[in-house]
Every structure is written in C-alpha cells, then in structure tokens.
Amino acid sequence: MTRATSRQVLALVACAIHFSSATAQPEDCVERASPNSVVENPPELVASAGSLKVALTMRSQEMMEFPLKVCLLGAANGKIVEAPTLRLDPADELDLSLTNRLTYVASSEQTTATSLAPHDPCTGGATATTSTNIDFDGLEIPTTCHQGESSTTTIENSDPAFHYRFRIPAKHPPGLYWYHPHRLGSATLQLDGGASGILIVGGMEKAHPEVAGLPERILVFRQRLDEDESDTWPPEDYRYSLNFQTISPAEEQWPVIQMKPGVKEFWRVANASAQGFLALQIDYEGIAQPVNLVALDGVPVRTSRSLETIELPPGGRAEFIVNGPALGQKARLIQARFDTGPTGIDNAPRQLAQIVAAPSAREPQALATTGGRGRVFRTTRTMPDNRFVTKVRRMYLAEATNGTMGPARFFLTLEGRRPAAFDPHEPPAVTIHVGAVEDWVIANHSGDIHAFHVLHRHFFLLQGNGEKPAEPELRDTVTVPAWDGVGPYPEVRIRLDFRVPGSAGVFEFQDQISNLAEAGMMARFRVMP
Amino acid sequence: MKKSLIALLLPACCAGQVAASGVPAATHFLVTNDDVQRQDPPSTVSFFAIGQDGALAGPDPVSTGGNGMAGGFFGIDRLVIVVNRDEACVFASNAQSENIAGFDVRERKLTGLFKGTVDDIKLARAGVGLARGGDYLYATFSGSGNIAAFRMRPGCKLDFSGEVHAGGLSGGIAEGLAIRGKLMVVTYGDGSLGSFDVSNGLPVAHDDMRYAPGVREDFNPGAVDITRDGHYAIFGGGATQTEVQVADISSGRLATPTVYKLGPAWGAGSVRLSPDERLLYVSNSAGGRVTAAFFDKSTGKLKKGCTSAPLKGFYKSFTYIGAVATELPSGSGGLLYVPEFDSHGGSRIGILRLGWSNGGCSLSETMDSPARGSSGAALLSIGVYPPRPF
Numbered sequence: 025m026t027r028a029t030s031r032q033v034l035a036l037v038a039c040a041i042h043f044s045s046a047t048a049q050p051e052d053c054v055e056r057a058s059p060n061s062v063v064e065n066p067p068e069l070v071a072s073a074g075s076l077k078v079a080l081t082m083r084s085q086e087m088m089e090f091p092l093k094v095c096l097l098g099a100a101n102g103k104i105v106e107a108p109t110l111r112l113d114p115a116d117e118l119d120l121s122l123t124n125r126l127t128y129v130a131s132s133e134q135t136t137a138t139s140l141a142p143h144d145p146c147t148g149g150a151t152a153t154t155s156t157n158i159d160f161d162g163l164e165i166p167t168t169c170h171q172g173e174s175s176t177t178t179i180e181n182s183d184p185a186f187h188y189r190f191r192i193p194a195k196h197p198p199g200l201y202w203y204h205p206h207r208l209g210s211a212t213l214q215l216d217g218g219a220s221g222i223l224i225v226g227g228m229e230k231a232h233p234e235v236a237g238l239p240e241r242i243l244v245f246r247q248r249l250d251e252d253e254s255d256t257w258p259p260e261d262y263r264y265s266l267n268f269q270t271i272s273p274a275e276e277q278w279p280v281i282q283m284k285p286g287v288k289e290f291w292r293v294a295n296a297s298a299q300g301f302l303a304l305q306i307d308y309e310g311i312a313q314p315v316n317l318v319a320l321d322g323v324p325v326r327t328s329r330s331l332e333t334i335e336l337p338p339g340g341r342a343e344f345i346v347n348g349p350a351l352g353q354k355a356r357l358i359q360a361r362f363d364t365g366p367t368g369i370d371n372a373p374r375q376l377a378q379i380v381a382a383p384s385a386r387e388p389q390a391l392a393t394t395g396g397r398g399r400v401f402r403t404t405r406t407m408p409d410n411r412f413v414t415k416v417r418r419m420y421l422a423e424a425t426n427g428t429m430g431p432a433r434f435f436l437t438l439e440g441r442r443p444a445a446f447d448p449h450e451p452p453a454v455t456i457h458v459g460a461v462e463d464w465v466i467a468n469h470s471g472d473i474h475a476f477h478v479l480h481r482h483f484f485l486l487q488g489n490g491e492k493p494a495e496p497e498l499r500d501t502v503t504v505p506a507w508d509g510v511g512p513y514p515e516v517r518i519r520l521d522f523r524v525p526g527s528a529g530v531f532e533f534q535d536q537i538s539n540l541a542e543a544g545m546m547a548r549f550r551v552m553p
Numbered sequence: 554m555k556k557s558l559i560a561l562l563l564p565a566c567c568a569g570q571v572a573a574s575g576v577p578a579a580t581h582f583l584v585t586n587d588d589v590q591r592q593d594p595p596s597t598v599s600f601f602a603i604g605q606d607g608a609l610a611g612p613d614p615v616s617t618g619g620n621g622m623a624g625g626f627f628g629i630d631r632l633v634i635v636v637n638r639d640e641a642c643v644f645a646s647n648a649q650s651e652n653i654a655g656f657d658v659r660e661r662k663l664t665g666l667f668k669g670t671v672d673d674i675k676l677a678r679a680g681v682g683l684a685r686g687g688d689y690l691y692a693t694f695s696g697s698g699n700i701a702a703f704r705m706r707p708g709c710k711l712d713f714s715g716e717v718h719a720g721g722l723s724g725g726i727a728e729g730l731a732i733r734g735k736l737m738v739v740t741y742g743d744g745s746l747g748s749f750d751v752s753n754g755l756p757v758a759h760d761d762m763r764y765a766p767g768v769r770e771d772f773n774p775g776a777v778d779i780t781r782d783g784h785y786a787i788f789g790g791g792a793t794q795t796e797v798q799v800a801d802i803s804s805g806r807l808a809t810p811t812v813y814k815l816g817p818a819w820g821a822g823s824v825r826l827s828p829d830e831r832l833l834y835v836s837n838s839a840g841g842r843v844t845a846a847f848f849d850k851s852t853g854k855l856k857k858g859c860t861s862a863p864l865k866g867f868y869k870s871f872t873y874i875g876a877v878a879t880e881l882p883s884g885s886g887g888l889l890y891v892p893e894f895d896s897h898g899g900s901r902i903g904i905l906r907l908g909w910s911n912g913g914c915s916l917s918e919t920m921d922s923p924a925r926g927s928s929g930a931a932l933l934s935i936g937v938y939p940p941r942p943f
Contacts, residue, residue, distance in 0.1 A: 367872050424793050425820065425838075426628060426775040427679055428627075
C-alpha cells in the first residue's frame with residue numbers, strides 16, 4: 025500500500041468513527057508502550073478532501089495512586105488510540121471535538137458553578153483541577169473561542185463535547201506543531217500525565233526537497249509523573265518518556281529506535297514536556313553525529329544546516345535528517361549537558377534511547393508528497409528590516425521566592441511596571457496596531473532558565489542565547505539563559521511582524537515552562553485592527 | 554582543644570552579661586543548624602569560636618540525633634539560643650525527623666529530642682521554625698501546619714504543652730514567627746499575616762488576619778522580627794526587590810503594614826534588627842546580598858541604607874543566603890554573619906563589616922570571608938552566643 029492510499033484509509037476512518045457510535049468508549053486510558061520496546065510512530069488521522077474531523081476524549085486513570093495518566097483518546101482503524109497525530113495541509117479545516125471526562129478529583133471536591141444555566145466553556149467560569157481545554161501550539165490561527173483561545177476556555181468534565189473548528193491558513197508554514205491542555209491551574213498536571221499530541225502541517229518537502237521520500241520518524245518527549253512524585257513535586261530531576269515509553273537510566277529502561285543500517289531518516293521531534301530542556305545528540309561509539317536541520321518550531325529554516333546538538337526548550341520542535349548507524353555500531357540518542365542555571369532543576373546528561381541498526385528493522389513510512397490541489401506552499405518569510413520597526417519594548421522574566429523550595433512567584437513584566445502574576449481578568453499588558461513591527465528584548469532576572477513563547481504567532485529571532493543567528497529564523501519559543509550572578513542579565517531579542525492581514529486579536533506570551541506560566545509568568549497583548 | 558581555644562577568645566564586652574546568666578564565661582560562639590538531609594550519620598549543629606577580630610574557628614559539630622531537609626523557608630529560624638538565669642541552651646529543629654534537639658551550651662551535648670503530636674509527623678519540607686516566648690519555645694511544623702508550644706524545663710529540655718493548627722486566609726501554612734511579651738506574630742505562605750495571644754502559653758488567634766500589601770503583586774511575606782518594646786512588627790519576604798513592611802502592633806493587634814522599598818536586590822528573606830534597633834539587617838536571600846536600612850524605633854520608619862555586592866561565590870558556590878546574625882549583642886552588632894546555602898552540603902558563612910561614611914553606610918565582606926561550614930551543611934539558620942538581648 026502506498027503512503028497516499030494508507031492516508032486515505034485513515035482519513036475515512038477518522039471521519040467515520042466517534043466513540044458514541046462505532047467504537048466502544050473505555051473508562052480508562054489505553055495501555056502505553058512497555059519499557060525497552062521498539063519505538064513506533066504515533067497513530068495518525070489524516071485530512072481528506074480538505075478537512076479532518078476528530079473526536080477526542082480526555083480521560084484519567086489511577087485517581088489516588090501515581091503515576092497518574094491523563095490521556096487524549098481518539099479512534100483510528102476502529103481502535104481506540106492515544107494522542108493521534110493530526111495531519112493537515114494548508115487550507116484544510118480541522119473539526120475537533122473534545123470531551124472532558126477526567127476523574128482524578130472526586131466530584132465532591134470539585135469547585136462547581138452555582139448557576140443552573142448550562143455552562144458555556146467560552147466564558148470560563150468556575151474551574152476545577154479537572155477543567156481543561158486544548159491549545160494548538162504554534163499554529164497561526166485566530167485566538168477566538170473554538171479556535172486558538174486557551175486562557176479562558178474552560179471545559180468541565182460534565183460538559184458535552186466542545187468543538188474546535190478552524191482552517192489552517194493557506195499560507196501557513198509546513199511543519200511540526202503540537203496540541204495540549206492550556207487551562208491555567210490544571211495544564212501542567214495534565215501535560216505531565218501525558219495529554220498531548222502532534223499536529224503536522226504538510227508541505228515540508230516543498231521547502232526542503234531532500235526530505236521527500238525519507239522514512240518519517242515522529243518522536244515526542246513528555247515528562248512523566250513517578251510513583252513518588254507526590255513527595256517530590258516539583259521534580260528534582262527531569263524524567264521523560266519517549267512516545268509514551270518510560271526512560272529510566274536507573275532501571276536501564278530505554279526506548280529502542282530501530283533503523284536499517286546506514287539508512288537516512290527524517291526525524292520530527294517535539295519536546296512536549298512541561299519543564300524539561302532537551303539538548304539532543306545522536307551518539308555513535310561516543311561521538312556526536314551531525315544531523316541536518318531543516319525546520320524549527322514548525323517553520324522550515326531558510327538554509328538547512330549541520331548540527332551536532334539540537335536544543336529544544338519545552339514546547340520546542342525540531343525536524344532534521346539523521347544518518348543511521350552501521351550494523352553493530354553502538355548508537356544512542358542522548359541528552360547532552362545543558363545548563364539550566366544556578367537555581368534551575370538539575371538536568372544531567374543521560375541516555376534517552378538506544379538506536380539499533382538491524383537489517384530486519386521496520387522503517388517508518390516514507391514522507392508523502394502533499395498538495396496537488398493547486399495550492400501554493402509558503403515555505404519562507406522575509407523579515408522586515410530595521411526601517412520598519414515601529415517600537416522596541418523591553419521586558420523581563422523574574423522570580424520571587426520565600427525559600428529554597430518556594431513558595432515562589434513568577435513574573436513576566438514590562439520594564440517600568442511592577443511585577444504581578446498574570447491575571448486573565450486584567451486587560452492585556454500591551455496594545456499594538458496592525459501594521460506595526462516591534463522588537464522585543466526579553467531579559468532573564470533570575471538564576472533559572474526560562475523559555476519565552478508567543479502563542480499563535482511566530483517571531484524572528486534576532487539575538488538569542490548570547491549568539492546572533494546567521495540569518496533570522498522564525499520561532500515561537502526561545503530559551504532565555506539564566507543569569508549567572510555576575511554582570512548584565514542575559515537577553516534575547518525578537519522581531520514581531522503585525523503587518524500581515526489577520527494579525528488582529530488577543531495573544532498570550534509566556535514562559536513555556538508550564539508550571540511557571542501557571543504561576544504567573546505570562547501576559548497578553550492585543551493587536552488592534 | 555577547640556574548647557580551650559574558645560575560652561581564650563571571649564571578647565571583654567560580653568563577659569559580664571554571660572557571667573550574669575550563670576553560664577561559664579568561656580563562651581562566645583556561633584552555632585549553625587546544619588540541616589543535613591541524608592539519614593546516616595544524623596544531622597548536626599556546629600559550634601564556631603568567635604575570635605577577637607570576629608574570625609570564626611571551627612567547626613565543632615555535635616549530632617542532633619535527627620535529620621534536616623537541607624532547605625525550606627528563608628524566613629524561619631531553625632535554631633534559637635535561649636539564655637535563662639543559670640543556663641543557656643541551643644534548640645535546633647530536625648525538619649525531616651519532625652522534632653527539636655536541645656543542647657546545653659556548657660556541655661555541648663544533646664539533652665533530648667522533643668516532639669509535638671503524631672499529627673506533626675508529616676514531612677516538614679519547608680522546615681520547622683522556632684521562636685522563644687517567655688517560658689515557652691514555639692515551633693511551626695510546616696508538614697502539619699501546626700504551631701506547637703513547649704514549656705522549657707531546666708537542663709535544656711522541653712515539655713510539649715499543646716498545639717494549634719494555623720492556616721492563612723487562603724490556607725497557607727505558618728512561615729515566619731516572632732514573639733514579644735504576650736503577642737505572637739505569624740506570616741503564612743499564602744501572603745497573609747496574623748497574630749496570637751500567648752499569655753497562657755498555647756497560642757490563641759486574634760481576629761486580625763489580613764493579607765500583606767502587595768501580595769497580588771510580587772511581595773510574599775515570610776520573615777518577621779519585633780522591636781524590643783513590642784511596638785512594631787517588621788516583615789520581609791520574597792520579592793523582585795528589597796521590600797520590607799512595618800506594622801504597628803502596640804494595640805495588641807496587627808495594624809495595616811507600611812511598605813518600604815529599600816533597593817533593587819532580590820527579596821528580603823530574613824529581617825533582623827540590630828541590638829540597638831537603629832539598623833535593620835535584611836538578607837536578600839535570592840540575590841546573595843545583604844542590605845542594612847536605618848530604623849527609627851520611635852516611629853517605626855525605615856530609610857534606605859546600603860547593600861553589599863553579591864557575596865563571593867554567589868551562584869558558583871551557593872545559591873541563597875539565610876538569616877543574618879550579629880557578632881555582638883550590643884550596638885550595631887559588630888560583624889555580620891550570613892549563612893550561604895548550598896543544597897549539596899558545601900555551605901559557608903559569609904562575614905561582613907558595616908562601615909559608615911557621610912551619614913550613610915557600606916557593607917563589605919571581610920578578607921577572611923567566607924568561613925567554611927561543617928561537611929554536609931546546608932545552612933539557612935545560625936545564631937551567636939551571647940544572643941541579642943531581645
């Protein structure tokens with residue numbers, strides 16, 4: 025079966041199946057991949073004839089004992105699957121219904137609305153730790169309810185299915201995106217429980233023809249809750265899973281990435297963790313291998329380049345070409361040393377997966393060519409030069425802590441204003457008009473690393489991590505290094521272009537470390553028409 | 554050998570006062586709660602002799618018979634020195650063991666381990682805070698959220714008297730604790746403040762609980778000190794600057810605090826009045842600095858003073874600093890000692906000198922700062938004997 029054919033089949037399945045009809049609805053999450061097993065790509069649901077209709081149910085398992093699982097269940101090929109990858113092309117429409125059936129807090133302990141009127145998720149209202157929503161992270165879609173809005177939208181576990189419906193903009197960059205809960209007060213727990221999935225906008229081969237036809241491997245890192253997590257939250261160390269397989273060096277548990285010897289693969293990697301900073305290396309016999317980077321944060325890089333380390337902050341995505349190991353070569357995917365700052369969580373180097381070259385390896389399906397309906401795939405954007413810059417804004421990330429383990433408060437503050445934790449009821453901190461081009465300088469006033477993120481808008485990275493990129497690249501998340509206690513605070517500089525039509529709306533910018541954003545390190549800007 | 558050395562090092566200024574307490578005069582020392590987390594061997598308190606020039610010699614560690622948490626709230630005292638008529642005691646909390654270790658200063662031996670109720674056997678992750686009030690020692694157990702009262706007995710022993718559960722307006726646990734006369738002032742982790750009547754030993758809550766100004770922004774109160782006459786309570790806390798608040802408590806209730814912004818250094822994790830109450834020493838716990846502000850004890854007003862540079866090794870050898878202790882129990886207190894917290898057990902003690910110029914002040918580290926702490930120490934709380942007289 026060719027890739028295109030299999031997509032059509034899956035698309036039909038996706039359109040046809042809802043829990044309430046074709047597939048029995050489970051009470052719990054589905055079983056996840058067992059440790060030390062071969063890594064498989066997530067199941068897929070693919071748009072057909074310009075649309076993709078998906079029904080997801082968010083469930084939880086093991087109320088009182090950890091690890092808590094929080095899962096997004098959908099249906100594919102008549103089976104219940106977890107966190108399916110959603111594939112759409114530019115101009116396709118996504119119609120996703122989300123039913124919240126989280127049960128990890130007893131109903132008697134829930135904060136409930138006193139009104140007898142039906143709950144409208146778009147208005148927020150009384151919330152509980154089981155409240156949820158979905159953010160389609162990085163997608164440049166309108167930030168209205170039922171689309172990209174994710175700070176007010178509140179879906180309760182007694183609400184009927186909530187519908188997200190939007191069209192991927194026709195000129196949207198092709199690349200890797202992800203969806204996940206973003207409800208303040210519950211997002212981190214749900215993320216760490218596993219509630220996230222991948223969304224791919226097709227057309228990468230238009231920007232980088234060298235990926236066409238390569239086996240496409242989708243790897244999703246998530247943080248995971250451990251049995252002792254209730255005693256050690258926030259965790260003293262990052263603990264990850266890869267495509268839901270536990271990574272545990274202490275127990276010698278590593279996912280197995282099986283490749284044919286010497287094969288070239290197209291890897292699409294998402295850091296779907298709430299807090300973890302990844303610095304990935306492909307290591308053969310102790311030597312870091314170069315990989316060919318083709319896209320970051322869902323946007324093709326203008327010129328692909330060779331790298332040995334791929335740094336991914338929480339929420340970051342990278343797409344690159346990997347040359348597989350030779351038969352018998354000792355190969356690993358590792359976390360290289362990465363400094364999270366003097367007060368950051370330890371982030372020791374470690375092995376994340378085994379890479380095994382085997383002639384019998386079952387390669388993932390090849391990346392299919394997309395389009396064919398006369399669409400124009402926009403693969404690059406030109407950064408407006410300095411003449412167009414209408415304003416420079418300075419802001420900073422800061423922490424205030426009462427102890428070595430908190431309680432701590434986290435702020436994202438415009439210079440000159442008093443730091444205050446984000447309050448969704450307050451008006452946006454910044455007002456901008458369509459047509460503006462702004463440079464933002466974001467400083468880190470803490471000994472802890474942070475990841476600055478703009479929701480639903482990409483920005484050009486002008487200066488980051490102490491280095492100026494060879495050419496400005498579009499990102500939606502950038503690491504802001506920790507202050508080392510001496511000298512000026514570290515800064516990153518970005519450029520936001522609001523000249524494009526459709527820029528109007530209310531957008532959030534935040535630390536992409538989920539629990540810190542929930543603790544207040546977040547703000548909003550309004551773009552006026 | 555170390556104890557003989559200590560005998561030679563007592564400053565003349567302190568001898569009379571110490572002798573009056575009935576404790577042998579051969580003592581001028583600094584003591585640390587090492588707060589060691591690992592189970593074996595148990596945690597320690599460490600004694601350092603204070604030389605005539607303020608230099609520290611030691612350490613001389615003594616087992617606490619329990620374990621600490623290697624961290625927690627900045628604003629709590631994990632160690633208090635109590636001077637009674639004929640004895641002096643050190644009480645140090647073991648947060649992981651949820652108990653209090655007593656030591657006789659003369660013998661430097663453990664006199665016992667003292668516990669609250671079974672309710673308090675909940676991991677006190679943020680520490681167990683201690684404060685003396687009259688004949689009682691009070692302890693805030695951050696695991697249970699209780700404030701326990703222990704009656705002090707001869708021989709540096711404690712009798713558990715009872716406890717109350719203390720929660721802030723949003724359920725925060727008790728954090729900072731200070732007592733003067735019959736009034737106990739408490740800060741809570743949720744940003745609220747409140748007071749208790751301790752005239753009968755067991756704390757009885759007043760109806761004056763309130764949020765500190767600025768809690769909706771970046772101030773979260775943690776530490777508290779009270780003037781000698783009990784007129785003012787002074788609060789420090791976590792913030793992105795040096796913010797201190799002063800509340801009038803002369804009515805026996807907590808009035809709305811006045812806010813003072815004393816500089817850009819991060820946080821005021823601990824506040825400590827100088828023995829003469831003309832200065833307030835502030836630990837900029839998250840910023841690795843120390844600030845001194847001018848305090849008017851008759852009006853309760855604060856004026857900006859001076860702030861040190863980040864202490865040597867900030868973010869290299871240590872990440873936070875704990876509560877200041879003064880070398881001397883009179884005047885401005887002489888040198889300042891500051892615990893430099895390293896969660897990996899490499900804590901040290903910074904030593905700072907206060908200077909005066911043009912009506913202002915300066916704070917700088919001495920040449921021999923910092924002094925090395927005991928092996929494994931994760932220091933946030935220290936004390937000096939003889940202690941400040943209030």
